[in-house]
Amino acid sequence: xxxxxxxxxxxxxxxxxxxxxxxxxxxxxxxxxxxxxxxxxxxxxxxxxxxxxxxxxxxxxxxxxxxxxxxxxxxxxxxxxxxxxxxxxxxxxxxxxxxxxxxxxxxxxxxxxxxxxxxxxxxxxxxxxxxxxxxxxxxxxxxxxxxxxxxxxxxxxxxxxxxxxxxxxxxxxxxxxxxxxxxxxxxxxxxxxxxxxxxxxxxxxxxxxxxxxxxxxxxxxxxxxxxxxxxxxxxxxxxxxxxxxxxxxxxxxxxxxxx
Amino acid sequence: xxxxxxxxxxxxxxxxxxxxxxxxxxxxxxxxxxxxxxxxxxxxxxxxxxxxxxxxxxxxxxxxxxxxxxxxxxxxxxxxxxxxxxxxxxxxxxxxxxxxxxxxxxxxxxxxxxxxxxxxxxxxxxxxxxxxxxxxxxxxxxxxxxxxxxxxxxxxxxxxxxxxxxxxxxxxxxxxxxxxxxxxxxxxxxxxxxxxxxxxxxxxxxxxxxxxxxxxxxxxxxxxxxxxxxxxxxxxxxxxxxxxxxxxxxxxxxxxxxxxxxxxxxxxxxxxxxxxxxxxxxxxxxxxxxxxxxxxxxxxxxxxxxxxxxxxxxxxxxxxxxxxxxxxxxxxxxxxxxxxxxxxxxxxxxxxxxxxxxxxxxxxxxxxxxxxxxxxxxxxxxxxxxxxxxxxxxxxxxxxxxxxxxxxxxxxxxxxxxxxxxxxxxxxxxxxxxxxxxxxxxxxxxxxxxxxxxxxxxxxxxxxxxxxxxxxxxxxxxxxxxxxxxxxxxxxxxxxxxxxxxxxxxxxxxxxxxxxxxxxxxxxxxxxxxxxxxxxxxxxxxxxxxxxxxxxxxxxxxxxxxxxxxxxxxxxxxxxxxxxxxxxxxxxxxxxxxxxxxxxxxxxxxxxxxxxxxxxxxxxxxxx
Numbered sequence: 032x033x034x035x036x037x038x039x040x041x042x043x044x045x046x047x048x049x050x051x052x053x054x055x056x057x058x059x060x061x062x063x064x065x066x067x068x069x070x071x072x073x074x075x076x077x078x079x080x081x082x083x084x085x086x087x088x089x090x091x092x093x094x095x096x097x098x099x100x101x102x103x104x105x106x107x108x109x110x111x112x113x114x115x116x117x118x119x120x121x122x123x124x125x126x127x128x129x130x131x132x133x134x135x136x137x138x139x140x141x142x143x144x145x146x147x148x149x150x151x152x153x154x155x156x157x158x159x160x161x162x163x164x165x166x167x168x169x170x171x172x173x174x175x176x177x178x179x180x181x182x183x184x185x186x187x188x189x190x191x192x193x194x195x196x197x198x199x200x201x202x203x204x205x206x207x208x209x210x211x212x213x214x215x216x217x218x219x220x221x222x223x224x225x226x227x228x229x230x231x232x233x234x235x236x237x238x239x240x241x242x243x244x245x246x247x248x249x250x251x252x253x254x255x256x257x258x259x260x261x262x263x264x265x266x267x268x269x270x271x272x273x274x275x276x277x278x279x280x281x282x283x284x285x286x287x288x289x290x
Numbered sequence: 291x292x293x294x295x296x297x298x299x300x301x302x303x304x305x306x307x308x309x310x311x312x313x314x315x316x317x318x319x320x321x322x323x324x325x326x327x328x329x330x331x332x333x334x335x336x337x338x339x340x341x342x343x344x345x346x347x348x349x350x351x352x353x354x355x356x357x358x359x360x361x362x363x364x365x366x367x368x369x370x371x372x373x374x375x376x377x378x379x380x381x382x383x384x385x386x387x388x389x390x391x392x393x394x395x396x397x398x399x400x401x402x403x404x405x406x407x408x409x410x411x412x413x414x415x416x417x418x419x420x421x422x423x424x425x426x427x428x429x430x431x432x433x434x435x436x437x438x439x440x441x442x443x444x445x446x447x448x449x450x451x452x453x454x455x456x457x458x459x460x461x462x463x464x465x466x467x468x469x470x471x472x473x474x475x476x477x478x479x480x481x482x483x484x485x486x487x488x489x490x491x492x493x494x495x496x497x498x499x500x501x502x503x504x505x506x507x508x509x510x511x512x513x514x515x516x517x518x519x520x521x522x523x524x525x526x527x528x529x530x531x532x533x534x535x536x537x538x539x540x541x542x543x544x545x546x547x548x549x550x551x552x553x554x555x556x557x558x559x560x561x562x563x564x565x566x567x568x569x570x571x572x573x574x575x576x577x578x579x580x581x582x583x584x585x586x587x588x589x590x591x592x593x594x595x596x597x598x599x600x601x602x603x604x605x606x607x608x609x610x611x612x613x614x615x616x617x618x619x620x621x622x623x624x625x626x627x628x629x630x631x632x633x634x635x636x637x638x639x640x641x642x643x644x645x646x647x648x649x650x651x652x653x654x655x656x657x658x659x660x661x662x663x664x665x666x667x668x669x670x671x672x673x674x675x676x677x678x679x680x681x682x683x684x685x686x687x688x689x690x691x692x693x694x695x696x697x698x699x700x701x702x703x704x705x706x707x708x709x710x711x712x713x714x715x716x717x718x719x720x721x722x723x724x725x726x727x728x729x730x731x732x733x734x735x736x737x738x739x740x741x742x743x744x745x746x747x748x749x750x751x752x753x754x755x756x757x758x759x760x761x762x763x764x765x766x767x768x769x770x771x772x773x774x775x776x777x778x779x780x781x782x783x784x785x786x787x788x789x790x791x792x793x794x795x796x797x798x799x800x801x802x803x804x805x806x807x808x809x810x811x812x813x814x815x816x817x818x819x820x821x822x823x824x825x826x827x828x829x830x831x832x833x834x835x836x837x838x839x840x841x842x843x844x845x846x847x848x849x850x851x852x853x854x855x856x857x858x859x860x861x862x863x864x865x866x867x868x869x870x871x872x873x874x875x876x877x878x879x880x881x882x883x884x885x886x887x888x889x890x891x892x893x894x895x896x897x898x899x900x901x902x903x904x905x906x907x908x909x910x911x912x913x914x
Contacts, residue, residue, distance in 0.1 A: 065824070065825075067810070067820060067822065067840075067842070068818070068819075068820045068821070069813070069842045069843045069844070070840060070841065070842050070843075071800060071819045071841035071842060074841070079658075081761050104621045117850055127821070166309050199737060199738065227586075229859075229861070232734070232736035232737065232788070232855075233737045233787075235734050235736075235828075236737075236779065236784055236785070236786055236828070236831075237784075238659050239779075239786070239827075239828070239831045240779070240780075240784060243831070243832075246752065265809060265855065265858070265859070265869045266809070266855055267823065269825045269826070269827070270826070272825060272826060272827045273827055273831070273832065
């Protein structure tokens with residue numbers, strides 16, 4: 032569906048009649064936004080560029096004294112259907128949630144979206160990953176140091192960090208290890224942080240630095256960290272802005288297999 | 291058994307009158323003699339005891355030897371060595387005997403004594419014979435014969451022939467050949483009229499014929515011998531003659547005569563020669579039996595056993611005493627060795643003790659030096675450490691001095707900043723941008739130490755002085771984007787920083803904020819908990835990264851807590867503190883009007899079960 036088709040669809044139908052869940056939004060710029068409680072999505076008077084589809088959460092719309100609340104699978108921001116219009120409502124998330132912003136008009140102020148990849152609404156229908164069948168023959172062991180082990184699975188290098196406290200003291204050795212890995216020309220690198228209980232800022236910095244080095248060589252580093260298990264490593268969850276983070280080895284391997 | 295009586299008597303060169311008076315006269319002669327005469331007297335005395343006492347032979351031989359050595363009398367030396375060889379060979383000390391015979395041969399050859407050379411060769415032959423080396427013995431006896439022929443001494447030739455003859459069967463030649471040698475020996479002895487050697491030759495011939503199963507010829511020769519011996523009173527020869535006669539007659543079947551002659555031979559038995567007596571009594575019981583004299587056979591058998599026992603015990607005693615002597619010698623030797631060993635051990639102990647002492651001394655000196663050095667270094671280290679700690683403390687004080695004063699206006703602020711021992715790189719600030727807009731921010735530089743602190747303060751100063759070019763400080767995202775563009779971690783020792791920057795509009799009660807790798811600020815209002823700030827990358831990592839603002843609706847009386855990750859990344863004894871737990875802690879503390887930050891800090895310390903944080907503890911409370 033093209034942007035125009037979507038606009039026409041939204042213009043002709045009533046908001047309650049349209050289910051955007053099944054709509055293929057490929058080709059249309061969209062952002063997935065996590066909203067927190069009391070977060071203002073737009074104010075009245077803001078330039079209306081996007082319509083918003085609530086994947087989950089609740090949004091309060093205020094227009095003067097009029098207050099309405101909308102929930103899952105509903106959308107708002109219809110002022111944007113016509114170009115060069117301003118929002119005449121104020122949208123505030125009253126629950127933390129996920130909202131899909133569908134950009135109908137590029138912002139004139141030139142802010143670049145930080146989208147990670149193409150998204151479609153149905154991507155959130157859970158899609159259990161196929162288990163990646165690995166055979167022993169595919170694995171050749173390259174190195175096995177005390178703190179980090181590297182294992183080659185096809186063209187993918189699997190680096191396991193085997194230290195509980197990944198902190199400053201290990202940063203230098205880990206950077207060296209990663210540099211060696213990258214220098215060897217491997218383009219697909221998985222770093223497994225499952226074992227780590229603590230990762231400090233310096234160690235995260237090394238991961239970022241490694242990612243940058245890999246990017247120069249057109250390589251990619253993905254991380255394995257079980258996010259469902261614990262949120263103790265709070266800051267690592269922030270890494271998903273630049274790293275793909277997977278819950279387990281199979282998912283990470285499948286990601287690279289598809290590439 | 292048949293050979294038991296065929297003793298070979300050699301070297302009866304001079305017949306011995308065997309008179310005690312002879313010895314006495316010689317002993318008496320010693321008193322008035324010169325040394326040279328004394329040597330001869332000693333040699334004569336030694337020779338006199340040749341068949342009676344080997345000990346005396348050796349005793350007088352030694353006396354002669356000592357005196358000869360004193361006088362350097364080569365003749366005396368030669369004869370003395372020969373006498374010692376004679377004595378020792380009978381005592382079965384073959385090795386020593388051989389040695390002395392050889393020495394005597396050397397001296398006899400030196401003084402060119404032909405008789406001596408003959409005697410020495412003969413002696414060496416005897417020593418070899420006694421040691422069972424018959425071929426060697428045969429050679430030396432032959433050498434003695436040649437010497438005797440050279441000397442044209444028929445008596446010597448007779449002796450040599452007798453000795454050679456006795457070796458014939460031993461070196462594997464037929465018995466008949468022996469008789470040739472004995473016959474020649476007898477003829478030569480007869481020529482010079484030496485009865486002794488005539489008798490010896492006859493005994494040996496008879497023995498050989500008995501062996502050759504010709505007892506009648508043996509008896510004929512023996513009777514001839516007895517006749518000669520009795521005429522010349524050769525008593526010791528008569529023992530052998532009658533003994534051998536008895537054996538020959540037994541072989542012939544004439545048991546009564548055999549018994550008679552064997553009993554007769556005992557009359558001539560040299561005193562105390564039990565072995566010879568036993569030899570005789572080995573035959574007597576059998577002969578009594580053959581003569582049907584059973585009672586006497588039994589009695590003589592008992593006598594035989596008695597002799598055997600006595601001889602055995604004598605032998606045993608002798609052996610025992612020999613063994614005793616040997617044992618004592620060995621014991622003494624062992625003791626000497628033990629003593630030497632003991633000495634060695636003591637020396638070793640002493641040496642090792644000295645060594646250990648020296649080692650201990652060196653070690654203690656080394657240790658003392660090390661201790662001194664360590665003390666010195668540890669003192670220096672402590673000094674340095676104190677200095678560093680002092681400097682870190684100064685840096686912390688400097689950071690604290692840059693922190694804003696707490697305000698109590700339209701906006702109330704409170705903060706708690708506890709830098710870690712090694713400085714965590716935290717800093718924060720706030721201030722009114724205009725009368726309605728209040729900006730506040732917190733910086734957390736990665737890593738620890740002075741470097742992190744320096745970077746932190748420089749960022750803080752930029753934000754405080756709003757000195758970032760072309761930047762709208764009302765727009766947090768722009769602040770972050772511009773900071774990120776001008777700051778590259780590769781240029782700053784791989785250091786990056788987390789930043790939370792927010793602006794509160796008091797008029798609209800709105801908060802606009804942007805966060806770079808910073809945990810969200812927490813808003814608490816009427817029991818509601820809000821999170822302010824998005825997940826974004828750190829500043830310094832990706833230069834074209836684009837930060838976005840987040841807007842929040844606030845309500846009057848709301849409190850906002852802004853804090854660094856050091857506050858909630860707390861290791862407890864069992865696990866790590868969950869972020870949500872920390873938020874709940876904030877929520878609880880916020881309800882207290884009295885010093886909520888102090889409460890948070892103490893609660894976290896009690897959870898942590900410690901008295902300090904690893905990282906900087908920085909928390910900021912804004913309420914309006």
